[in-house]
Amino acid sequence: MWRVGTVVALHDETSSARTITLEVPDWPGHVAGQHVDVRLTASDGYSAVRSYSIASAPNPEKRVEITVERLPDGEVSPYLTQELAVGDRLELRGPIGGWFVWRTEQTEAIQLIAGGSGMVPLMAMIRSRAASGSTVPFRLLYSVREPGAILFRDELEKRSNQDRAVMLAYAYTRVAPKDWPRPPGRIDAALIAEATWPSKLGPTCYVCGPTPFVEIAAGFLSACGNRSDKIKTERFGPTGAKK
Amino acid sequence: MARSHGDYTTDLPLEDLMNKQAWIAFRFDDDDLAPEHGGPARLLVPHLYLWKSAKWVRGITLMHEDQPGFWESLGYHNYGDPWREQRYQEE
Amino acid sequence: MSSPMDYLDGNAAAGELSRLFVMDITTAEGKCAYCGATKRFAEAHLYMEGPGIVARCCVCEHVLLRFVNGRQRAFLDLRGMSYLCFDTA
Numbered sequence: 492m493w494r495v496g497t498v499v500a501l502h503d504e505t506s507s508a509r510t511i512t513l514e515v516p517d518w519p520g521h522v523a524g525q526h527v528d529v530r531l532t533a534s535d536g537y538s539a540v541r542s543y544s545i546a547s548a549p550n551p552e553k554r555v556e557i558t559v560e561r562l563p564d565g566e567v568s569p570y571l572t573q574e575l576a577v578g579d580r581l582e583l584r585g586p587i588g589g590w591f592v593w594r595t596e597q598t599e600a601i602q603l604i605a606g607g608s609g610m611v612p613l614m615a616m617i618r619s620r621a622a623s624g625s626t627v628p629f630r631l632l633y634s635v636r637e638p639g640a641i642l643f644r645d646e647l648e649k650r651s652n653q654d655r656a657v658m659l660a661y662a663y664t665r666v667a668p669k670d671w672p673r674p675p676g677r678i679d680a681a682l683i684a685e686a687t688w689p690s691k692l693g694p695t696c697y698v699c700g701p702t703p704f705v706e707i708a709a710g711f712l713s714a715c716g717n718r719s720d721k722i723k724t725e726r727f728g729p730t731g732a733k734k
Numbered sequence: 735m736a737r738s739h740g741d742y743t744t745d746l747p748l749e750d751l752m753n754k755q756a757w758i759a760f761r762f763d764d765d766d767l768a769p770e771h772g773g774p775a776r777l778l779v780p781h782l783y784l785w786k787s788a789k790w791v792r793g794i795t796l797m798h799e800d801q802p803g804f805w806e807s808l809g810y811h812n813y814g815d816p817w818r819e820q821r822y823q824e825e
Numbered sequence: 826m827s828s829p830m831d832y833l834d835g836n837a838a839a840g841e842l843s844r845l846f847v848m849d850i851t852t853a854e855g856k857c858a859y860c861g862a863t864k865r866f867a868e869a870h871l872y873m874e875g876p877g878i879v880a881r882c883c884v885c886e887h888v889l890l891r892f893v894n895g896r897q898r899a900f901l902d903l904r905g906m907s908y909l910c911f912d913t914a
Contacts, residue, residue, distance in 0.1 A: 492844065528840035542837060587839045589849035590867035703830045723867075726833045730873050741888060770831065785876045805876045809893040809900040822895040 493530065493582045494518065496555060498575060504642045508608065509572040510546060510558045513581060518553040521545055523619035524592035524612045524697070524725075527557065527585035531567055541567045541730065544611040544699075545586065546643075548618035555583070558642060560608040562729065591697065591725040595623040599695055602688045603631040603657075604708045606700020609727055610642045613699055617650060617657055629657040630694075632686045634678050634704065637666035660686040678704075683711035690716030695723065702726040735797060736777050739790040743803035745812065746779065746786060748796065755781060758791065783814040783821060832870040838878050839867075842892065845901060848911045856907040859887035866909070880905075 496513030503509050525545055532538040547556035561572040575581070593601065593616040603613040610633055620629060631651075635641050641661070651659035662682055667675045673682070688694040696717055698708045705724050712722050735745050750756065757778040760767050767773030772789030779786045785805050806812050811820040839851050851867035862884040869880040869889055877893035882905070889905040903909065 526836070526840075540840070542840060584840050584843070587843060587849075588836050588851050588867070590851040590865055591836055702832060706830065724834060725836050725867075728831075728833050730833075730837070740886065804891075805893065808877065808891055808902055809895045809898060810876055822898075 493584050496581050496583055498577050498579045498581065499554070501575070501577060504558055505640055507561045507572070507640075508558055508642055509561075510556055511571065511575065511581075512547075513555045513557070513583070515553050515555055515583065518555060519586070521549055521555070521586035522589075522592045522594055523548060523615040525586035525588045525615075526612065527555065527583045528587065529557070529567070529571070530582040530584070531570065532582070539567050542587070544615065544725075546611050546614050546618075548615060548622045550622070558608070558611045558614075565729070591699070591723050593619060593695075593697065595619060595625055597695065598627060600628045600688050600692045601630070602694040602696040602712075603629065604687070604696065604698045604700075604712075605631065605633045606698075606704035606708070607635060607640065607727075608642065609698075609700030609704070609725070611699075612725060613697060614643050614646075616697065617647075621650065621654070621656055628688075630660075630686075630688050631657050632660050632662060632678070632683070634662040634664060634700070634708075636664050637675075638663070638668050662686075678708060678711070680711050680714060683708065684715055687712070687715070693721065695721050697723050697725075699725045700727060702728055735795045735801060735803060736786075736788040736791055737793045737795060738788045739792050741804075742788060742790070744777075744786050744788050745800055745803045745806055746782070747800075747813075750779065750782065751794075755779065781815075783811075783816050785810065786814050831874075832872050832881070834871050835866040835869040835880060837871045837873060838880065838892070841878060841894065845899065848913075850909075852912065854910040855889060856910075857882040857885060857887060857889060858905050858907045860885035861907075 494515050494517055496515040499514045500512035526542050528540050528542050530540045543557040546558040559568055559571045561568045605613050650656045662678050663675045664677055665675050696712050698705050705726050709722050709724055735743050737743050758775055759778050760775040775791055777788045777791045811823055814820050835851050842850050853866045855866050856863045868883050870883050872879040880890040882889055891902040893900040
């Protein structure tokens with residue numbers, strides 16, 4: 492059930508997010524969109540389990556990448572993003588999930604909507620498309636607080652501008668770049684209508700991020716005419732107990 | 735039995751609610767108790783495990799006989815004294 | 826009623842429940858025993874901050890499933906669902 496992975500690389504994506512590359516000798520392979528559960532055990536036996544989406548595309552090497560956002564009062568993320576070192580080992584369970592996945596056999600247009608760190612599983616889908624040679628039309632609406640919070644920024648630039656692999660639109664909720672046409676603010680119906688595939692194309696939509704974001708985005712997609720069975724969602728949130 | 739919105743229940747002996755051992759909290763820091771902390775009103779029973787401190791409480795039913803509540807009927811200890819580590823039913 | 830937007834979804838419980846279910850539960854279709862809505866388990870509202878896992882119907886919020894991981898025993902209550910349907914093809 493629990494496998495052991497060795498950290499072979501670390502890469503800071505932003506000032507608060509780090510990608511951890513793990514080598515997992517008995518990794519059975521995965522599909523874009525799946526996640527792993529990571530378990531940390533302290534010397535007194537206390538253990539904590541957290542779920543992280545796999546950021547890497549399916550690949551023949553036994554490598555799994557997770558991108559972890561450091562939460563200010565998190566119990567696990569500060570350790571993973573600041574203390575874990577190359578050569579350390581991590582216990583993981585997975586791959587988990589068969590609903591919120593994109594498979595290379597899918598032929599329909601794909602609409603991706605990410606809120607903050609919800610970008611991680613969607614990045615696995617973009618990378619999976621590239622690795623498989625699929626030419627299915629992908630479109631991404633990525634909502635972030637401010638430009639410094641964009642995950643995989645350079646790679647997204649390359650994939651959208653050079654490779655034309657994905658149509659990319661950003662939405663900024665707190666601080667927008669200078670001269671940005673749209674003032675900072677939450678996503679709204681107008682943005683969804685203009686920045687996503689028309690529903691009559693019948694796209695499969697993947698929405699990932701914090702729960703309020705997902706509910707709002709999915710609601711707008713629905714209002715635009717996308718059927719509910721074409722809208723797949725994954726909600727991120729803290730799993731520590733709230734007193 | 736303390737009963738909450740959303741069908742959560744937890745059972746406690748009446749004696750454990752009396753003599754200033756327990757509270758119905760509805761304000762905190764000069765404000766109405768926030769929903770994420772159990773507002774509008776929650777039960778607070780500091781001497782027992784936290785699941786006995788039912789959030790969003792809407793009523794207390796007095797019963798002649800004990801009945802297990804939401805978690806007590808699924809493996810959690812019926813009383814829940816942290817000093818005696820009564821988290822789960824005897825295993 | 827539970828705290829607004831304080832839930833995740835069925836995907837979040839899949840790892841814990843994979844100890845009991847051989848097949849992936851997120852794609853399984855469940856029928857709410859209270860309102861009759863049929864949805865994928867991935868769409869259920871998932872509450873994990875308490876003593877156990879509670880899955881609620883995303884339409885009517887009634888409890889679908891409860892799970893407790895004790896020290897030596899695990900408890901599962903599925904009475905909130907009329908059925909869970911797995912694709913075995």
